[in-house]
Structures are given as C-alpha cells and as structure tokens.
Amino acid sequence: MLNRTADNAARATPEPLAKKIRGISDKGLAWLFISPTILLLLAINIFPLFWAIYLSFTNYRANRPNEVVKNLGLANYKRILGDQDIWIAMQTTAHFVFWTILLQTVIGFTLAWLIDRKFRGHAFWTTIILVPMMLSPAVVGNFWRFLYEPQIGLFSYVVSFVTGIPPTNVQMLSNVELAPWSIIIVDTWMWTPYVMLICLAGLRSIPEYIYEAAEVDRASNWRQFWSITLPMALPFIMLAVLFRGIENFKMFDMVNLLTGGGPGSTTEVASITLKRQAFESWRTGYSSAFAIILFVAVFGLANIYVKALNKVKQR
C-alpha cells in the first residue's frame, strides 16, 4: 500500500526525483549489483597483476622467500628482450598460431559451407562434429599420446598402413621435425569445429534475396561465391580467427601433456617457457617480467578483437 502511494507520487514527479522515492535508487542498485564482480576481479586478477609488475623489477625467487629482495629496475626486461631462448619460444608460438589457424580456418569454412547445403541429417552430423571442442584439451590431449605411440598407437598404425613406413619409425612425439606437427594436428582436430560453427552462422546470416538477385543477373556460381558468400561471411571468419589466435597464443595444456616442450625445446611455446622459468627454475622476478610482456601482447590482440567484435555486432 505504501509502495503504491509512493509510486503514484513518483509518477507525478520528474524522473530523477521519482527514482529516489522508490527506496534504493537505480544508481545505487546498479552499483550494488555490479560491485561484487568488480571487487572479485580486483582481488583475483588486478591485485596479483600489480604484484607481478612489482616482482618483475626484482630478483625475487618464490622458493627462497626469506632471501633479501633486490630491486633490479628494468634489468629483467632487458634480459628477456636480449634472451635468444625467449625469441625462439616466441617464434615457436608464432609457428603454432599460424599453422593451426590456417588449417582450422580453411577446413572449418569448407565444412560450414558444405553443411550449409542442408542435406538430410545435417543437424545430427553437425552435433557429432562439434563434440571434440567441448572436451578438456588436457584430458583428451593426454590420450593422444597413446594414439601417437609408435607401433601400438592407432595414429601411427594408420600412418604406416597408408604410407608403408615401418610402424616403429612413425615417431610423432619424439621426432624433432614431426613433434610440432603432432600438436598442430591435435589442436586442429579439436578446434576446427569451433571455426566451423562461427562460419556456419556467418553463412546463414546472408539473406537469400541477395542470391536471388545474383541469379537474376546471371552471375556464375563461382562469381556468387567470391562476391557474395565470402565477403559477407568475412567478419565471422575474422572473429573466429581472432578468438583462436588469442587462445592459441596462450596454448599450454596440450603442449605440456603431449611433448612437455620437447624433444629438446622444439615445441617450447611461450607458456611452456614461462612455466619452466617460474615453476621449475623458480626465477619468479624474471618470469613475472616475461608474463607482463606476454600480457601486454595478448591485451593488444584483445583490443583488436573487441573492435572486430563490435563490427560484427553492428551488422
């Protein structure tokens, strides 16, 4: 009853005043609703980030907490930028990101385009194709070690069956040349459906009447594909590429389980280097500096991503 009176009064008064009359103001409520999330992120993400920034200027080692911490200024950063191994790790990462994204985009788009023919049962088979991307990269990646096992592994067996190479010689994980590809194969197997799903949405967003108009103009199928299908699906393809790019830049799970960075350091991507420095060599200050550099790189990518994302949304 009281509420109703208040509300009646509120409706008779100008908007800003009306909001105050209804108990908690909207502004108050908005902050009440949003602040817990912001506080949590400040505590679990931002505070540690600042701690890492502080550590990156020191020689702190997490396994010797009682040692006197020396301030090194920018020395850690200088050492990282001059460190040959770090640059090799960055190159390895770039190699992974390039090939996984190229393969996933080409295969994913082709699959989406084929599914868009809407043959009978396409919904069912699409669901089957989507399964790998929902699974844990670590748990499934771990099992691929078994599939890659020379001789007894299914993958090696099939490869030797098809190519005629003796089965004991198909050593995907321990061969310097093949080890990077063994990871690219698993990543492509797992994430092609992801690109496919986004591309499919892109293809389905193209209005039918554009094709009808093209048909009236007697544009060839080839022409229709290059001047309608591909350009109109492009923002979606870009979205998928950027998302995969950021994810694969951080790639850790699969590499850690399949090769652990080896043989030697042929598959040592940035995350693996970081883990080795931080949790095996315990060079906490040094690895914090590397983490900050990686974060800045990813943040740059994220910025581009959000811009592209807004472009897609505007359509």
Added chain:
Amino acid sequence: MSLTTAHSVVAPSSNAKLIAGTIIIAYALISIVPLLWIFATSFKTPPDSIAYPPKIVFQPSIEGYCNLFTTRTRQTPEYINALGPPTGFCDETVRKRNMVIAGPSNFLPRFVNSLIIAFGSTFCAVFLGTLSAYGFSRFKVPLADDLLFFILSTRFMPPIAVAIPIYLMYRELGLSDTALGMILLYTAVNVSLAVWLLKGFIDEIPREYEEAAMIDGYTRLQAFWRTVLPQATTGIAATAIFCLIFAWNEYAFAALLTSGTAQTAPPFIPTIIGEGGQDWPAVAAGTTIFLVPILVFTILLRKQLLRGITFGAVRK
C-alpha cells in the same frame, strides 16, 4: 547445377547435397575415431591395449576400471593362494596378474574435487554474473563499455602468467591446494563469460515487463526477482553449463596450484601409471568417466553453443 552453387533461388541440387553429405559424414566419422578409441581402450585388458596391430575386435574386460579405482601390489603366487576366495570381480582379475588390491586409488577423491570445484565456482560465477549483467543491461552505468571490456580482458591473460602471483598470494593466505582457492579462481575466470553471456540474454527481455511490474507497485528489486529472473532461466542455465564445462576441463591452474588434497581430475588422469609405464586402459577408463558428463551437456546445449563460445557476440 554444380557443387559450387552457394545459396540460390533453387535449393542445392540433390547431387550437390549428396556430395556435401558424404564429405561431412566422412569427416564426422573420422573425427570421432579418437573418442571411440578412448571408449574401446577403457574396456581392453592391458596386453590387448598395446597389441600390434591395434585390436579393433577384442574380449571386453573391466580391468581398466578396476585399475582406475584401486592401487595394487605384486605378490608371490604362494601368498595369493593362501588368501581366501576373491571378494569380487576386480579382486579376481587382479589376482590373475599376481597382484592384490592394496586400497582405493586417488581417482575418486580427485573426481569429487572436480565436482565440488566446478559446481561451486559455477554457482558463484552465475550468481555474480546475473547481478552484474542486469546492472549493465538496465542501468546507465558510467564507463559501462570500459568496465565490460575490463571484465572481458581478464579472460585474455595467459593462465601461467596469472598463476605466478596467484601462487604467491595463495601461499600467503593459506589458500594453496584448497578447494576454496580454486573456486575463487575459477569464479573470477568464469564471471567474465557469465556477465557477457547473461547481458545478451537479459538485453533480449523487453523492459516493458519490469516497467509494468513497477507500475503495479513492485520495487525494482522485486521486479527483477519476479519478472526478469524467470524469463532469463534458459539463458542462466546455458551460461551455467558453459561455466561448468570450463571449470571441469581446466588444467593449467589446477596443475600449477593444486597438488594433493584439492587436485582435480584433469591433472590427475595423466599421472595414472601401472607397472612399466602408463596404464592405458585405466587412463582410458578415467577419461571416459570424465568425458561422459560433457558429452551429455554438449547435446543439451547444442542450440546455445554458438553464443557461448563467442561470449554472446554471435547469436543465431
């Protein structure tokens, strides 16, 4: 009409459909072979699992599952013969390999940890996410775009980079290797997904409903509780499943920040070893048990998948 036809006035010809269908079905079948192989391996005996050529037809056995849940010790035949009759199928199987069951393995506690941490963090992330999403969706929040970007950007940090300071912070706070620590961490990671997804879902609910409810005398809070929440149920459920899947599958944080009491299944499963190397049937059994819930959820979610994986950027 050739296969290169995209959409057209006429639907794709039956020939084009046939070729497209064949390629897609072939891809689908090849891509699930690794998963079928995991399932098959979980029912093989250890010798069958490492046979050459790989065995497609084999005598099914639950030895892998027995080994997954137990630890075993090798004993002399005399010792085993002196024991009473086997107490169950697993006991019998193990004894045939000159071993006795020494006790339960760590798999069950690790699996329970996964359940507690995944559900706990999902609940927290969806709770916080729903409130924030409503706030961003309905009110003029100053710097809303910047805040939303800030929330999303936390998701882009490489997990190992985050793990270094978190490791130190948890050591100071006594949260290392605790379920609470992992729940907090996963909540923080998932809340970004929850806010973005739920904002999309809540944006789709017309404001008129709440306005009507408020004219009827509800306060803003009551209107949120009684009109918005019931309509957002599907979105909340889909978001919850996405958070659950992330927390369930997560490996990097779990591997670096847990080692014993709070360890989850993903870092544990790769460490299952038998005598003389990895016990693949047991690993496959653990993997199968671990993957089945996700398969069910994927099928339940298939209509919302696109939205979930793009943070709500693409809606069908």
